[in-house]
Amino acid sequence: MTKSADGIASSSQAAGHSHGSFFGRRKGHKLRNHQTDLMEHLLPRLTLDLATADASAPASLFDAPVDDMRLEIGFGGGEHLVAEALAHPQTGFIGCEPYINGMAKILSLIEANNITNIRLFAGDAAELLGWARAGSFKRIDLIHPDPWPKRRHWKRRFVQDATIAQISRVLDPAGEFRFVSDIDDYCSWTLMHMQRSKDFAWIAERADDWRKPWPHYTMTRYGRKAEREGRKAAYLIFKRTNA
Numbered sequence: 001m002t003k004s005a006d007g008i009a010s011s012s013q014a015a016g017h018s019h020g021s022f023f024g025r026r027k028g029h030k031l032r033n034h035q036t037d038l039m040e041h042l043l044p045r046l047t048l049d050l051a052t053a054d055a056s057a058p059a060s061l062f063d064a065p066v067d068d069m070r071l072e073i074g075f076g077g078g079e080h081l082v083a084e085a086l087a088h089p090q091t092g093f094i095g096c097e098p099y100i101n102g103m104a105k106i107l108s109l110i111e112a113n114n115i116t117n118i119r120l121f122a123g124d125a126a127e128l129l130g131w132a133r134a135g136s137f138k139r140i141d142l143i144h145p146d147p148w149p150k151r152r153h154w155k156r157r158f159v160q161d162a163t164i165a166q167i168s169r170v171l172d173p174a175g176e177f178r179f180v181s182d183i184d185d186y187c188s189w190t191l192m193h194m195q196r197s198k199d200f201a202w203i204a205e206r207a208d209d210w211r212k213p214w215p216h217y218t219m220t221r222y223g224r225k226a227e228r229e230g231r232k233a234a235y236l237i238f239k240r241t242n243a
């Protein structure tokens with residue numbers, strides 16, 4: 001695996017993406033000194049290196065035994081992932097985020113909260129899904145993915161038939177895929193693709209099941225931004241059905 005000086009997977013690493021490569025920004029504002037220090041010293045200890053990690057024993061990534069594994073794709077600043085890791089200490093979490101400033105933020109939160117049940121992958125989640133063995137995760141969360149609103153960019157959306165097939169494969173037979181977006185068109189897109197896949201059932205029974213966050217949901221930066229700007233998010237929970 002090739003890595004930049006920041007320890008972040010290079011774009012060539014992300015190139016094996018089943019529906020193209022990673023399309024977002026990798027870098028934003030300059031890191032503060034302590035964040036640079038965390039990137040240099042803490043990130044290597046928590047990094048999931050797909051070239052060397054044993055996909056058949058992902059629980060061995062963690063120092064203490066874990067009961068289950070979960071994945072959050074594109075965790076941004078890491079608020080939701082960190083809250084979940086603190087609430088479920090027996091679960092091992094993998095967080096995937098190619099954006100360097102997001103990685104620096106979550107490292108600060110991990111350090112401040114002494115969290116031991118998170119491992120980090122600083123690349124394209126499609127690559128991580130390709131690496132994982134069947135049935136590895138009890139739950140996969142995709143929260144406010146990049147919306148790519150223009151029709152000619154829809155192919156860049158993370159939710160595609162190919163990624164849904166990979167998500168289905170790496171989920172436990174009783175696993176769940178959870179999706180949040182404040183972009184109506186991306187929610188319909190996701191519902192249409194999930195329905196087409198036949199591997200999932202949308203478990204909503206009444207409007208509040210998707211209009212309101214699920215219990216104990218931690219609002220993210222993009223969720224707050226959407227609320228401020230008057231956009232309501234949808235909270236979609238899909239259960240795997242092809243057990």
Ligand SMILES: C[S@@+](CC[C@H](N)C(=O)[O-])C[C@H]1O[C@@H](n2cnc3c(N)ncnc32)[C@H](O)[C@@H]1O
Binds near residue numbers: 074075098126144222
């Ligand atoms: C709109 S932001 C949302 C961040 C966060 N989930 C939130 O709600 O605040 C989308 C995030 O997904 C990340 N992302 C985009 N494509 C990705 C991919 N292929 N694999 C992993 N993360 C990705 C971006 O770097 C960005 O941080």
